[in-house]
Amino acid sequence: MYKKELKTLLAAGRTYAQARVEAYTRTEIADTTVPADLLKSPNNILAVEYLKAICQLKSRLSVIPVPRLGAGYHDSALPMKDTADLAAAGLTSPASASGIRSALSRKESVTPYMPQNAYELMTEQLAENRSLVPSDLDLLLHESLLRLKDHLEEYQDVGIDLANRIRALLGEYTGFESFAMHIKTRQVTLTRVKRALIHILLGIKKSSDPAAYARVLGFRQTAQPLLHRISQESSVPMITKLPKELPEGLEEDLHAAHIWEMLVCHKTGKPLCSEYQRQLVIL
Numbered sequence: 001m002y003k004k005e006l007k008t009l010l011a012a013g014r015t016y017a018q019a020r021v022e023a024y025t026r027t028e029i030a031d032t033t034v035p036a037d038l039l040k041s042p043n044n045i046l047a048v049e050y051l052k053a054i055c056q057l058k059s060r061l062s063v064i065p066v067p068r069l070g071a072g073y074h075d076s077a078l079p080m081k082d083t084a085d086l087a088a089a090g091l092t093s094p095a096s097a098s099g100i101r102s103a104l105s106r107k108e109s110v111t112p113y114m115p116q117n118a119y120e121l122m123t124e125q126l127a128e129n130r131s132l133v134p135s136d137l138d139l140l141l142h143e144s145l146l147r148l149k150d151h152l153e154e155y156q157d158v159g160i161d162l163a164n165r166i167r168a169l170l171g172e173y174t175g176f177e178s179f180a181m182h183i184k185t186r187q188v189t190l191t192r193v194k195r196a197l198i199h200i201l202l203g204i205k206k207s208s209d210p211a212a213y214a215r216v217l218g219f220r221q222t223a224q225p226l227l228h229r230i231s232q233e234s235s236v237p238m239i240t241k242l243p244k245e246l247p248e249g250l251e252e253d254l255h256a257a258h259i260w261e262m263l264v265c266h267k268t269g270k271p272l273c274s275e276y277q278r279q280l281v282i283l
Contacts, residue, residue: 015186017045042073070094076102078113129268136263137201138175144201145170154205157196162188202256211249215239218281242276 002023009019021039038044047065054061071079075096095103095113103110104126111119125131145152149170152163165183173179180197184190199205213236219227231238237247246254257275265272 010187013186015189017189041068043068071096071099073098075099078103078108078110130264132260132263132267134176136267140259140263141176141179141197141201142173145173145197148200152200154207155196156199156204156206156208157192158200162193162196202252202259204252208252209248211247211253213237213239213247213250215250215253216280218283220283240280 005023005026006019009022010016014022017040024039039048051063053059054063071077071094073096076098078095078099095110100110100113103113114122145166148155149167152158152166153160158166162183165185169179169183172182176194176197180190180193184193214230214234216227216238227238239247239250242250242254254275261272261274
């Protein structure tokens, strides 16, 4: 009944998120003790997908729900400070990532809204101008869409309808954010559109193989015995230095890292550091 109702609602023009909530409330699977509004929260939607995967795989994983405290996923405003329940979580008042980014764009302090070590790392990167915003992708994404416009269906999250819509509206492209807003529909959410555009930019195709390696970026000296044990027993190669013959998935990861580094170097004016030059971080 649920699947039939879901298909009916999708055919009627509902977005997938809307159709799922309505189908849930209309069918016999609805649990009156669980509000349907819970399925509207991004974190809860992700949790449901994890639970579905655990059931499908017949996994023995134990599930421990962790409630989200503070601002919601999409909240762009900073929350009230000094609430007792949030202070108990170790922060004065956690904000969403959207709220923190929005506050930074307004030159507001976000010190009370982040763990101290995370705040220090962020301010260090910001001081060096090593941060990217969506507008930094504008030109590179435009070039990718123009170059790949006849093959858009090959990329992850890009269906035939979305590919045709991108091609039809490509002449109106002025930037990443505005183009994503322009091509989204009731059936294809803004988040899905942005993810699809990023997949095109990074060259992530539907045929792409999952990563078949574990790459070590850094470790503590005291962890060396553990790394040795992992390298002996892991089912995939553990990489500390990039090899000449790259395992499946690593080439795409290196391409994505190269794009990020190239854009950052363009902003900072500093020479590009390739992944082959990057050193392990050892503490």
